[in-house]
Amino acid sequence: RLDHDGVQIPGDLDPLPAIAEGARRGSGPDVLLISVDTLRADEFLSEAVPTPALDRLRARSRWATYGRAPAPSTLPSHVSMVTGRHPLETGCYTNSSQLTSDAGDTLPELFHAAGWRTAGVAANDLLEDRTGFTRGFEAFTNVAWRDPNVLEMTKLVMSTRRMSPVSLFLSDSATVAASVGLATTRTNVPPKIDALYMPPAAGVVRDAALAYFEQLYADAQPYFFFLHFMDPHLPYTPAVGFAGRLTAGSALPARYAHFPQLSTMCSDTIQTDLRSDDPAARADALAAAAYLRLAYGEELMAVDAAVGEVLARAERSGRPLVVLFTADHGEHFAEHNTMGHGNSLYEELLRVPFLIAGPGVEPGRFDAPPRLEDIGITLLHAAGIAVRSFGQGRDLLQPNSEPGS
Secondary structure, three states, X not given: OEEEOOEEEOOOOOOOOOOOOOOOOOOOOEEXXXXXXXXXXXXXXXXXXXXXXXXXXXXXXXXXXXXXXXXXXXHHHHHHHHHOOOHHHHOOOOOOOOOOHHHOOOHHHHHHHOOOEEEEEEOOOOOOHHHOOXXXXXXXXXXXXXXXXXXXXXXXXXXXXXXXXXXXXXXXXXXXXXXXXXXXXXXXXXXXXXXXXXXXXXXXXXXXXXXXXXXXXXXOOOEXXXXXXOOOOOOOOOOOOOOOOOOOOOOOOHHHOOOHHHOHHHHHHHHHHHOOOOHHHHHHHHHHHHXXXXXXXXXXXXXXXXXXXXXXXXXHOOOOEEEEEEEOOOOEEOHHXXXXXXXXXXXXXXXXXXXXXXXXXXXXXXXXXXXXXXXXXXXXXXXXXXXXXXXXXXXXXXOOOOOOO
């Protein structure tokens, strides 16, 4: 069992199978793809948020002021990362979609076919077997956990924001509150369902990754590893050692203090107040959005520390490593009177961090914003795997590269 900062996640690592006799053994660098859920590009580059490990990584990387995500939600963007295709091609438009064989080969499938070990750790329950995301991975552990009854109830309640007739007349937050009230009169799920979801802390993800690394470094065969952090996604619960580092001296306005853990319902209520005609409500909402962004920054600091430990272990191995760091989408903090994500196509949601480092990668800036669709072909070529194309991706390390080249 994985245990970090008092958060215990049921279950063990999905076992990494033994290498089959006669299996192809690749020759090239290890490859690490890191995706941080909900991380906007300007937060990653903000001098107000200390991220020493990521700063060191960026100093030796080819990096962009921002990369472009194809969607403002988790599953469509991640599917584009591992297929090189836009959601309009994959058919994966929302978090309710699936990665199907129609989308073509996936990045882990190609790495595995070329003789790389393939493993991953994720902290979002959208990145798992049921959505098809784990195709091509020999071992994949998702450390996200939620009571199944609460999970299904949450999906039902949140869907009422757009799919219930009552949503035509009420705000998002009022619709959700009404749905929770109605749902809990007919079930055994506690009324504060939003408080029951605790995203796995960055340290839990780190520990799972390091456990896999011990197995992977026991053999000379290179690996492709996918590493996904849920921080800094709502609800904001910065780990011990980071909580209060940025929020000290600030406070959430009293009208929102009853919400648990700076939750999604809190964010929805802030959005309602941002659009209010009441000046006092709008002022409180702006102050609350600023406070939530500070807590969001504290969670990024925790991710930075976890990434630093993972990279330090990789460095101790003495093996060459290609690492690409990015995110699936960003987050609103009162811009356009909006909070959260998945609800617009504004730049705050579509601009994400993007950097790549490793053997043969010349540090500096990209001339143009990369896309998440470019990840696959870039990593395959950086590993020395000779594929002509991968979806619509461009090899970002080759000048004037075009899709299919």
